Amino acid sequence: MSRTVIIDPVTRIEGHAKISLHLDDGGRLMDARFHVVEYRGFEKFCEGHPFTEMAGITARICGICPVSHLLAAAKTGDKLLGITISPAAQKLRRLLNLAQICQSHALSFFHLSSPDFLLGWECEPARRNLFGLMAADPDLARAGIRLRQFGQQILELLGGRKIHSAWAVPGGVRSPLSDDAKAWILERLPEARATARLALERFKPLLDGPLQREQQVFGQFPSLFMGLVGPDGAWDCIDGQLRLIASDGTVLADHLEEDAYASFLAEAVEDWSYLKFPDYKPLGPAAGMYRVGPLARLNVCDRIGTPWADAELADLRARHGRVVTSSFAYHQARLVEIVACLEAIEQLVADPQLQERRVRVRGSLQCHSAVGVSEAPRGTLFHHYQVDDNGLITRVNLIIATGQNNLAMNRTVLQIAREVIPGPVAAGAEIPEALLNRVEAGIRCYDPCLSCSTHAAGQMPLRLQLVAADGQLLAERSRG
Amino acid sequence: MTTASAHDPTTVPGATAVTGSTAPAARPRLRLATAWLAGCSGCHMSFLDLDELLFVLAERVELVYSPVASDIKTYPEAVDICLVEGAVANTANLELALQLRARTALVISFGDCAVTANVPALRNLLNRDGRGGAEAVLQRSYVDLADGSGRHPHAPGLVPELLDQVWPLHAVIPVDLYLPGCPPSAERIAATLLPLLDGQRPIQAGPAMLRFG
Numbered sequence: 001m002s003r004t005v006i007i008d009p010v011t012r013i014e015g016h017a018k019i020s021l022h023l024d025d026g027g028r029l030m031d032a033r034f035h036v037v038e039y040r041g042f043e044k045f046c047e048g049h050p051f052t053e054m055a056g057i058t059a060r061i062c063g064i065c066p067v068s069h070l071l072a073a074a075k076t077g078d079k080l081l082g083i084t085i086s087p088a089a090q091k092l093r094r095l096l097n098l099a100q101i102c103q104s105h106a107l108s109f110f111h112l113s114s115p116d117f118l119l120g121w122e123c124e125p126a127r128r129n130l131f132g133l134m135a136a137d138p139d140l141a142r143a144g145i146r147l148r149q150f151g152q153q154i155l156e157l158l159g160g161r162k163i164h165s166a167w168a169v170p171g172g173v174r175s176p177l178s179d180d181a182k183a184w185i186l187e188r189l190p191e192a193r194a195t196a197r198l199a200l201e202r203f204k205p206l207l208d209g210p211l212q213r214e215q216q217v218f219g220q221f222p223s224l225f226m227g228l229v230g231p232d233g234a235w236d237c238i239d240g241q242l243r244l245i246a247s248d249g250t251v252l253a254d255h256l257e258e259d260a261y262a263s264f265l266a267e268a269v270e271d272w273s274y275l276k277f278p279d280y281k282p283l284g285p286a287a288g289m290y291r292v293g294p295l296a297r298l299n300v301c302d303r304i305g306t307p308w309a310d311a312e313l314a315d316l317r318a319r320h321g322r323v324v325t326s327s328f329a330y331h332q333a334r335l336v337e338i339v340a341c342l343e344a345i346e347q348l349v350a351d352p353q354l355q356e357r358r359v360r361v362r363g364s365l366q367c368h369s370a371v372g373v374s375e376a377p378r379g380t381l382f383h384h385y386q387v388d389d390n391g392l393i394t395r396v397n398l399i400i401a402t403g404q405n406n407l408a409m410n411r412t413v414l415q416i417a418r419e420v421i422p423g424p425v426a427a428g429a430e431i432p433e434a435l436l437n438r439v440e441a442g443i444r445c446y447d448p449c450l451s452c453s454t455h456a457a458g459q460m461p462l463r464l465q466l467v468a469a470d471g472q473l474l475a476e477r478s479r480g
Numbered sequence: 481m482t483t484a485s486a487h488d489p490t491t492v493p494g495a496t497a498v499t500g501s502t503a504p505a506a507r508p509r510l511r512l513a514t515a516w517l518a519g520c521s522g523c524h525m526s527f528l529d530l531d532e533l534l535f536v537l538a539e540r541v542e543l544v545y546s547p548v549a550s551d552i553k554t555y556p557e558a559v560d561i562c563l564v565e566g567a568v569a570n571t572a573n574l575e576l577a578l579q580l581r582a583r584t585a586l587v588i589s590f591g592d593c594a595v596t597a598n599v600p601a602l603r604n605l606l607n608r609d610g611r612g613g614a615e616a617v618l619q620r621s622y623v624d625l626a627d628g629s630g631r632h633p634h635a636p637g638l639v640p641e642l643l644d645q646v647w648p649l650h651a652v653i654p655v656d657l658y659l660p661g662c663p664p665s666a667e668r669i670a671a672t673l674l675p676l677l678d679g680q681r682p683i684q685a686g687p688a689m690l691r692f693g
Binding site: 138 | 518519520521522523524525526528529531532534535538543546548549550551552569570572598599600602603605606613614616617618619620621622625626627629631632633634635638639640642662663665666
């Protein structure tokens with residue numbers, strides 16, 4: 001194959017991700033790759049620790065979605081203890097996850113991605129960020145910051161701190177919802193709803209206008225989609241069962257047992273990335289490429305179950321069809337899920353059961369292997385622990401949301417690169433910065449949380465290199 | 481602030497480094513950077529938990545480099561203050577640490593991973609091969625728990641190699657201030673940054689400022 005990649009070993013970026021574009025002898029684009037370049041090794045160094053410490057350790061996988069790991073660890077612990085947690089604890093955990101999804105999606109939309117849409121692809125890089133948005137549209141920026149704060153504050157009200165709380169535990173949670181917390185949530189909900197409405201009102205006209213092309217080329221391809229759904233097929237983020245559908249809407253697998261994940265998920269390894277490449281095992285890496293996360297959850301569910309969110313889901317489907325295959329639609333999906341979370345939070349806090357005192361069941365070890373699953377903001381998260389008779393970890397496997405989008409992210413990068421580099425590139429040719437930003441934005445659609453699988457997050461610094469077949473570096477652009 | 485003297489023990493050298501000759505006001509905006517090495521980004525999330533205080537910060541600093549709030553890719557010259565999250569675990573972390581030290585007046589070890597190496601350093605305990613557990617963690621994830629070729633990622637120049645051992649930041653570069661916490665709360669971050677903007681060294685005493693975890 002006539003392509004070679006050479007990237008400078010001294011990475012001068014604070015980058016945990018890179019993109020490489022590969023050209024043939026004639027300067028034509030042959031391939032594009034998304035590289036994740038950080039690895040910490042949780043799956044090994046957790047061994048020997050008590051399974052009850054796993055929540056505390058694995059929360060440190062990710063500072064954006066520590067709640068996901070907390071919940072997956074707690075659920076895995078429930079199963080090791082053979083415990084069915086109380087209904088109150090179940091609802092409290094759900095509230096925690098809804099608040100997390102809300103804050104994480106607000107971060108993705110307002111802090112990280114909206115500068116692309118609201119300030120523009122061509123905006124100078126020094127200004128195209130949250131602080132640029134704060135200067136250009138302070139009211140919107142403040143609303144977004146306060147929406148993220150709404151979610152973060154609920155996490156603190158429940159768990160005592162915004163990041164890395166230890167509130168969810170095997171057997172339930174540590175404490176019920178307090179009167180003060182309930183009052184605060186109810187007081188701030190109207191503002192949160194108004195901000196969600198504002199974001200939708202600002203974003204949809206852009207989808208109808210200047211962002212139409214992006215919807216066609218930012219990860220527009222068929223794939224499978226996977227996510228949890230409730231027993232009635234409704235949207236769920238914590239207690240459902242796994243469903244896998246094809247892009248024509250066919251349900252390939254329903255009520256998948258998470259314990260059997262190894263029978264339906266494979267994880268491939270490539271030399272050129274620390275991020276593994278999961279696929280749906282029965283179909284293999286090509287046909288078995290699947291996407292997870294907000295768009296996947298909205299694709300696999302039959303409905304959401306609350307009025308405003310269902311109306312927004314109908315809008316999304318009216319634009320794209322029953323199964324939405326453009327990854328650019330992840331942005332709208334996040335806004336729809338914010339609405340779903342706010343409506344669900346409103347229903348939950350009104351439930352007196354959340355203030356019951358029986359929220360934790362104690363138990364002893366009942367089995368030596370268990371799998372827990374939760375829907376992280378970015379998709380389905382699996383924790384698999386094996387323990388000895390003393391409850392000490394002997395083996396851990398973690399299948400992280402962002403990793404499951406790895407095949408799709410690579411395909412998206414290639415699709416956008418082909419779109420913006422349609423013809424041969426002459427040696428030494430400049431790559432316009434706008435291209436850089438669009439390629440990066442293709443990755444940003446997935447809101448990847450590389451902290452989770454490896455390390456890095458958010459708006460990743462990117463370095464693009466054009467490399468000829470003989471290894472000659474044709475052009476290189478860094479942001480800035 | 482611009483008159484703060486390097487001889488005054490209460491002042492911080494980095495906080496007066498920028499003259500801001502083009503700034504119209506008497507108070508120039510400091511050049512602030514944030515960087516992350518091997519960590520979880522939680523310290524950066526806590527930085528964003530400053531919430532509306534970010535508007536105040538925006539009046540006082542120019543954020544010249546930050547993985548969460550800037551598209552600038554190359555660490556710039558003449559940075560006044562840098563918050564560095566994360567431990568030093570691979571060659572890329574080390575390069576960036578050295579680079580930012582050379583270009584920054586005041587480097588802050590931001591959070592427990594930078595201060596102690598914390599969770600990323602758990603692999604140091606696996607040291608049986610003289611490589612601080614690097615081989616062991618790679619073997620488990622990419623060989624034992626994968627359906628692959630039996631090799632782990634290795635692409636010189638493309639994928640940074642893990643260092644033999646994970647280090648706290650001060651083990652590889654001099655550090656001027658330590659800001660512990662996993663993560664440090666937004667309140668603690670504000671109580672550290674705001675005095676620095678006035679050229680004062682923050683008061684770091686008591687559990688509110690110094691507790692780990």
